Amino acid sequence: MTGSTAPKWRRRKEARPGDITAAALQVFAEKGFATARMEEIARRAGVSKGTLYLYFETKEDVFRAVVQEAVVPNIEALRGGVLALDLPFADIVRLFLPRFAQIATDLPVGAVAKMVIGESRNFPELAKVWHDHVVSHAIAMLTALIERGQQRGEVRSGDPRLHAFSLMGPMMLGVIWRETLMPVGGAPVDLAELARQHCETVLNGLVVDGGKP
Amino acid sequence: MTGSTAPKWRRRKEARPGDITAAALQVFAEKGFATARMEEIARRAGVSKGTLYLYFETKEDVFRAVVQEAVVPNIEALRGGVLALDLPFADIVRLFLPRFAQIATDLPVGAVAKMVIGESRNFPELAKVWHDHVVSHAIAMLTALIERGQQRGEVRSGDPRLHAFSLMGPMMLGVIWRETLMPVGGAPVDLAELARQHCETVLNGLVVDGGKP
DNA sequence: AATTAATAACTGACCGGTCATTTATTTACA
DNA sequence: TGTAAATAAATGACCGGTCAGTTATTAATT
Structure with a gap:
């Protein structure tokens, strides 16, 4: 013994x-x-x-606790000063997207997102928590940023919320790709590199010689 | 009786x-x-x-059949001439994104995507089917398109695959938004409008006066 | 009448949740 | 300080319900 x-x-x-x-x-x-x-x-x-x-109390209870617990640090991570700065729009974006890439690499954003997406029908309350506590804040922040840019004449016209989709969509797709497709042989995605390249693409345009006046 | x-x-x-x-x-x-x-x-x-x-035979078998059946029309829909055309890059994009919006509105792409995302760990083979039969084709097609554009000097340099993310990410985010967040009070997203606006944004840039030389 | 699509009752494995019991730690007191 | 009583933390065998999958039987079709 x-x-x-x-x-x-x-x-x-x-x-x-x-x-x-x-x-x-x-x-x-x-x-x-x-x-x-x-x-x-x-x-x-x-x-x-x-x-x-x-x-x-129950399995659901554990699930709720997990999501709640994983949500809080995301909110905190978003606050991070970056957006209060009175820099030109483009510079803020160049700070923000790589920062998001960092957060998504460090925190289990992808895992939580997948969970919320996968179980949204069975646990609408959780999708609601995620929406109310994280997504809506993020969208509000981005639309405010974009609107300010538009007022200053820095950003092209158009629905600010849809512009926010243009900004964040590729990052979210990258996150989901990592979670879903990489484990089954999908080519790896470097989120940091994606952030960098997408910044320039979305700010300056994919087309070298703009097709418009 | x-x-x-x-x-x-x-x-x-x-x-x-x-x-x-x-x-x-x-x-x-x-x-x-x-x-x-x-x-x-x-x-x-x-x-x-x-x-x-x-x-x-089994429940999994039914699941497989469903995915396969829902997948095939998507592939066919994608092939649809659009990409064979020898138009300028920008014009092809302006045809392609709205077409994708249409498909995503008509067919249950979102539902299948959600399913695949949610069950990818338990059924990697399904994620693999989705990747091999749909996503990799789509990516291959887009990267080919982008590379051709780059060779012609129409498209800015950079990893074509990441450019493809810049193109499709917002659309995918829109699809997932509809499936996940709209049912719990998220603001509606008009995919067609998103497609239209994102085209111009991603082609010409979000910034009015490009911050680069 | 023979064939076979379809049914409905059935089975067995599995798993969320409970609770009587065991064991670590703390407290009272000599 | 040493020790035993009290308490709180943790265990794991077990129960009841659920559900994928099976099969004995019925009914439509030819």
Whole structure:
């Protein structure tokens, strides 16, 4: 036998919820809600299944906690000063897109996005949380930025919200590509490089010699 | 009683597979693979659960059939002459994006995409089918188009694949927005309008007075 | 009557959630 | 300070419901 001090488990009341949601994020991101097994979440959290239910009421409850927890840092990440700066529109974009690429690389934005997309019918409330707490803020910020640019004569006319799609769409596609297609043989996408190139493309145009007056 | 001639069911060997995949597309799109119930697919196809198993081996088999069936028309729709034309790059883009918007509005591209994204870990083969039969073709086509444009001096330099992301990203974001965020209160997105505006934006640049030499 | 499409009752595996029990840690008191 | 009683954390066997898939039977068609 090993020495007398070999406890089967430890009391870690404070650490458990974090362990569990971290493990759950992994499992939900891999399997989706319905296919994720509580037993596996427990296993990865280094805990028994019963313990899960000491800290969370139901599986849905765990799912909610995971999304909520993953949402907060995204909001914080977005605040980051960049947009308060009174720089020219183009310069702000050149700061913002690479920053987004960074965030998407560091935080599990992709995993959460996939989860929200995949389970949006079954958990509309979560899609709503994501929309209300993250997406709508981001869109509002971008449209404000674009409108200011338009007023200054820096940015071409057009619906600011659709312009925001032009800005962010390629980045989101890159994120989803990474999550979905890369694991099955899709060519890798370098988000940072995509951000850089897309900046110049969307700011200056894909066409060298503009086809318009 | 109704008249003596009121058969409880009819033999429709040829029509069944189509009925079933059509019903299954609905259910899978609404629920995702794991949460979709074979019984409900059967009900919507106007058939008993047992009948499902006369035409398909397993649930996965049904899923595969649905994706394949929903995928093929998309490929065909893409081929449609547009790209063979020897028009200037900008003109082809102005034909292609609205056409994509049309297809995405008419066919359940969004639903299938959501399905593929949501179930990609559990069914990598499906993501692979989607990648190999749809996405890689589309990318190949676009990169070829872009490369030709670059050789002709019409299109700015840069990785053609990333340029393709710049072109298609906003459209894909629009499609996903419709599927995921609109049902929970997200503002509507007019895909056709998005296509039109994004064309000019991405071709000519968001910035009125290009910030580069 | 023979054939076979279709049904509906059935089965068995699986999994979310519970709870009686075990074990670590803390506290009371000598 | 040492020790035993009290408490709180954690476990894992188990239960009940659900559902993919099977099969014995029925009914339409030829």
